[in-house]
Amino acid sequence: MNRSEFLRLTSAGTAGFATQGLLAGWLFQAGTSSASAQITGSTLKPYLQTPRPDSMWITWWSNNGSDSFVDWGTEVDALGNLVTGTRLELGTGYHYHSAKVSGLQPSTLYYYKVRTATETSDVYRFKTPPATGTSTGRFRVLVIGDNQIISSERRWEKLINRARVKIEEKYGKPLEEAVDFILNVGDQVDVGTLNHYRNLHFEYGKAVTPNLASMTTVGNHETYGGDNNLSLYKDLFHYHELSYQGIVSPGGDAYYAYQLANVLFIHLNSESMPNAAEGVGAVQKQWTQDVITAAAADPSVEFIISLCHRPYQAEQYVGDISSWLRTEIMPILAQTEKHVLNIGAHHHLYARGQTRDWPMYHIISGATAWDQYWG
Ligand SMILES: [Fe+2]
Ligand SMILES: [Fe+2]
Numbered sequence: 001m002n003r004s005e006f007l008r009l010t011s012a013g014t015a016g017f018a019t020q021g022l023l024a025g026w027l028f029q030a031g032t033s034s035a036s037a038q039i040t041g042s043t044l045k046p047y048l049q050t051p052r053p054d055s056m057w058i059t060w061w062s063n064n065g066s067d068s069f070v071d072w073g074t075e076v077d078a079l080g081n082l083v084t085g086t087r088l089e090l091g092t093g094y095h096y097h098s099a100k101v102s103g104l105q106p107s108t109l110y111y112y113k114v115r116t117a118t119e120t121s122d123v124y125r126f127k128t129p130p131a132t133g134t135s136t137g138r139f140r141v142l143v144i145g146d147n148q149i150i151s152s153e154r155r156w157e158k159l160i161n162r163a164r165v166k167i168e169e170k171y172g173k174p175l176e177e178a179v180d181f182i183l184n185v186g187d188q189v190d191v192g193t194l195n196h197y198r199n200l201h202f203e204y205g206k207a208v209t210p211n212l213a214s215m216t217t218v219g220n221h222e223t224y225g226g227d228n229n230l231s232l233y234k235d236l237f238h239y240h241e242l243s244y245q246g247i248v249s250p251g252g253d254a255y256y257a258y259q260l261a262n263v264l265f266i267h268l269n270s271e272s273m274p275n276a277a278e279g280v281g282a283v284q285k286q287w288t289q290d291v292i293t294a295a296a297a298d299p300s301v302e303f304i305i306s307l308c309h310r311p312y313q314a315e316q317y318v319g320d321i322s323s324w325l326r327t328e329i330m331p332i333l334a335q336t337e338k339h340v341l342n343i344g345a346h347h348h349l350y351a352r353g354q355t356r357d358w359p360m361y362h363i364i365s366g367a368t369a370w371d372q373y374w375g
Helices: 003-012 020-028 154-170 194-204 230-236 282-296 323-333
Strands: 015-018 047-052 055-062 069-071 083-084 086-093 094-101 109-115 125-126 138-144 181-184 255-262 263-267 303-307 338-344 348-353 359-367
Touching: 003 359, 015 282, 020 359, 055 109, 069 094, 086 230, 138 154, 138 359, 181 323, 194 255, 263 282, 282 323, 323 338
Parallel strands: 015 138, 138 181, 263 303, 303 338, 338 359
Antiparallel strands: 047 055, 055 094, 069 083, 069 109, 086 094, 109 125, 255 263, 348 359
């Protein structure tokens, strides 16, 4: 598979990593929810993350829940398996629950609900990713960035709900059967506070996140508002356990790589960090090199997609890019033709094309919560 074949597949929408139709079309769809979206009265709204062919992390917030349980099974009315998770009391009224469901089969639909001692969620459904290395069928991802505005307009909620409507109309299937997972490209919040994570990122996405796993990327705004070392981010997301070919990220939750099907996803961190190993610099660069070297020799990886919040270049805010990505990381990514696409955000616009200096595609997908008058 080379880059030309990748482009044909993407344009045709018949296989491979199809994003273009999703990215181009959903903004002007009417409606805010679909028939399969489960909107009910329960206050517990699960959030799926770190999807693997054999496991899924499930997290949720409560005001004062003292236990963390997930009941799950392959039939909606037979949730006979129980996982006991953990709870972090991150602040008064901010209890964060996490549980990892293991022993799952790839490409399989599962039903589940989450519980605390006093509350029970509705029953939701998700689908596990294909077995690692799978190169047949289709693998589809919803890409969204810069969904960071918290306001009475609830823009992130409107957009993600309309994305669901568009996807289900377009593909004629429930969301979790039509798309494999969500890639968030950074600035999930405007400031890295409990209020913004719970009441923006998790709250506004609640009609989608119980069915479709999210994988976030560190943006500059996650480091604002007092969380410059991402301590809260590290509490909320369970990416540190991911590895690729035995290569573990020295940055833990701050940057990470994982293979799903025949695609390797590399989430880079374009920010400088108090702990230099977690941000831009030599340690992350060497890790990127190690990952690329392994992937180039790995026959089960046919495509590599990288994400970096600050983009390679943009036509607006020209100087506000990641020179580290452009000068130090792009030459590494380009060492193998398997690397086909880098996804950025940060600039609150949508753009796509091929880079001038490297034979790879580049998308800026950072317009989620913002007006775009021109550009
Ligand atoms: Fe942003
Ligand atoms: Fe940003």
